[in-house]
Amino acid sequence: xxxxxxxxxxxxxxxxxxxxxxxxxxxxxxxxxxxxxxxxxxxxxxxxxxxxxxxxxxxxxxxxxxxxxxxxxxxxxxxxxxxxxxxxxxxxxxxxxxxxxxxxxxxxxxxxxxxxxxxxxxxxxxxxxxxxxxxxxxxxxxxxxxxxxxxxxxxxxxxxxxxxxxxxxxxxxxxxxxxxxxxxxxxxxxxxxxxxxxxxxxxxxxxxxxxxxxxxxxxxxxxxxxxxxxxxxxxxxxxxxxxxxxxxxxxxxxxxxxxxxxxxxxxxxxxxxxxxxxxxxxxxxxxxxxxxxxxxxxxxxxxxxxxxxxxxxxxxxxxxxxxxxxxxxxxxxxxxxxxxxxxxxxxxxxxxxxxxxxxxxxxxxx
Numbered sequence: 001x002x003x004x005x006x007x008x009x010x011x012x013x014x015x016x017x018x019x020x021x022x023x024x025x026x027x028x029x030x031x032x033x034x035x036x037x038x039x040x041x042x043x044x045x046x047x048x049x050x051x052x053x054x055x056x057x058x059x060x061x062x063x064x065x066x067x068x069x070x071x072x073x074x075x076x077x078x079x080x081x082x083x084x085x086x087x088x089x090x091x092x093x094x095x096x097x098x099x100x101x102x103x104x105x106x107x108x109x110x111x112x113x114x115x116x117x118x119x120x121x122x123x124x125x126x127x128x129x130x131x132x133x134x135x136x137x138x139x140x141x142x143x144x145x146x147x148x149x150x151x152x153x154x155x156x157x158x159x160x161x162x163x164x165x166x167x168x169x170x171x172x173x174x175x176x177x178x179x180x181x182x183x184x185x186x187x188x189x190x191x192x193x194x195x196x197x198x199x200x201x202x203x204x205x206x207x208x209x210x211x212x213x214x215x216x217x218x219x220x221x222x223x224x225x226x227x228x229x230x231x232x233x234x235x236x237x238x239x240x241x242x243x244x245x246x247x248x249x250x251x252x253x254x255x256x257x258x259x260x261x262x263x264x265x266x267x268x269x270x271x272x273x274x275x276x277x278x279x280x281x282x283x284x285x286x287x288x289x290x291x292x293x294x295x296x297x298x299x300x301x302x303x304x305x306x307x308x309x310x311x312x313x314x315x316x317x318x319x320x321x322x323x324x325x326x327x328x329x330x331x332x333x334x335x336x337x338x339x340x341x342x343x344x345x346x347x348x349x350x351x352x353x354x355x356x357x358x359x360x361x362x363x364x365x366x
Contacts, residue, residue: 056089057258062100062112063092067288069214069301070113070135070243072280073270073317075287082268086261104129104248111262114246117170120329122246123355126341130252131356132263133245133318135270136309140242141210143178143230144217146201152208155230156184163190164197164206171210173335174237181235201227214304218297238327241320242309244356252360263360267318270310274317277306318361322353329355 063071074092077083083090093109100112101119105127114122119131145152152158155178165171176186193200198216200206202225211217213229220227233239245266252259273280281302285295292298312319329352332338338346 056084056087057255057261058089058091059083059111059258059262060091060093060109062103062109063095064100064113065095067284067291069281069284069298069305072273072284072302072305073135073266075269075284076272076280077265077269079283079287080269080272082265083262086265088258088262088265090262101127101129101246104246107248107250109248110251111245111247114244116241116244116325116328117168117332119244119246120325120332120352120355121338124338124340124346124350125343128249129246130249130354131241131244131320132247132252132259132360133267133270134241134320134356135243135245135317136241136305137312137319138239138242138309139232140212140214140305140309142213142232143175143208144201144211144220144227145208145230146204147226147228149207149228152228155179155182155235158188158208159184159186161188161207162205163188164193164200164209165190166194166197166210167192169337170332170335173337174232174331175210177331178230178232178235178237181237214301214309215297218300218304222294222297238331239324240328241324244320247360256360260360260362263318264362267361271317273302274306274310277302280306319358320356322356325352325355 061074067075074090078090078092093103096103099114099118099122100109101114101122103109104112104114105122111132113135114129114131116131119129122129143155143158145158152161158175158179163172163175172190175188179188180186191200191206193206197206197209198211198220201209202220211220211227217227217229245263247259247263278299281295281299284302285292285298310317329338329350333346333349336345338350340346
């Protein structure tokens with residue numbers, strides 16, 4: 001089968017509104033009750049080593065899209081037996097129309113791929129999830145225009161042009177802030193095209209969009225349609241964790257030893273992916289035969305993520321800071337994008353520092 005789109009066309013492009021989280025959560029739990037079996041908490045986490053006939057703890061992990069380089073560390077840990085060594089039986093659930101945050105909140109999954117934006121919005125709306133590991137330390141998307149657009153030299157030149165977007169509520173406010181920080185008015189036409197946004201950009205039907213640099217950026221270059229980029233952070237916009245792992249708060253509290261074992265093995269997998277991207281990419285490919293039509297693209301993507309986005313300042317993968325959660329969360333709050341369980345905009349700023357924890361990480365610095 002052909003390679004599926006990278007998560008820039010991922011669940012953040014198809015997430016349903018947090019206003020409907022209660023209905024969707026109930027539906028997701030019903031739909032997945034036969035997929036993952038009974039909740040892993042009912043299996044009774046076991047402290048065994050995972051060898052022989054020792055019973056293992058089942059951990060259900062929800063993907064946001066088909067396997068890709070945002071998932072490499074997960075498959076590294078699986079392929080190298082680190083989950084089994086930790087006494088865990090990790091079930092990787094295929095992605096569904098329900099977001100991983102919804103599945104984790106409902107108890108249909110114990111952990112799942114998420115993003116700082118979606119996790120913040122979900123937690124503000126009452127979802128019982130918390131970020132336990134940052135896969136990527138920084139934004140992995142950027143404003144992209146065709147490299148041959150000499151009339152666009154910086155974000156202020158996007159005034160009056162056409163943005164091909166994905167329908168996320170934060171897109172337009174974020175782009176406006178970046179453009180205004182560069183001296184523009186922040187006024188442009190936005191059209192929601194979903195995965196067709198890239199073709200619209202390449203063909204000239206749209207002027208800019210926000211691809212993943214380490215996937216669509218590479219694809220564009222390889223296809224002879226190179227792009228040029230404007231990084232949000234270069235224009236004063238807050239940084240954010242592009243990809244994180246969310247866990248179910250109740251499960252983490254009930255089974256702290258199993259949580260430590262899982263997050264520890266997962267962190268080991270992602271650290272391996274950062275330190276040896278070629279070997280890690282091959283493990284991802286081997287774990288998913290037939291998924292990737294361009295295996296060199298997978299390797300190039302993993303190399304770029306490892307070089308630029310995965311490690312913190314100490315070279316460690318997975319850590320998070322209250323400052324980064326606060327800064328980007330403040331933008332979402334000030335833009336009126338955070339709503340409570342009642343579906344109404346929050347009237348007070350939430351505790352952004354409580355939306356993540358490094359407590360389950362085995363290594364938080366050198």
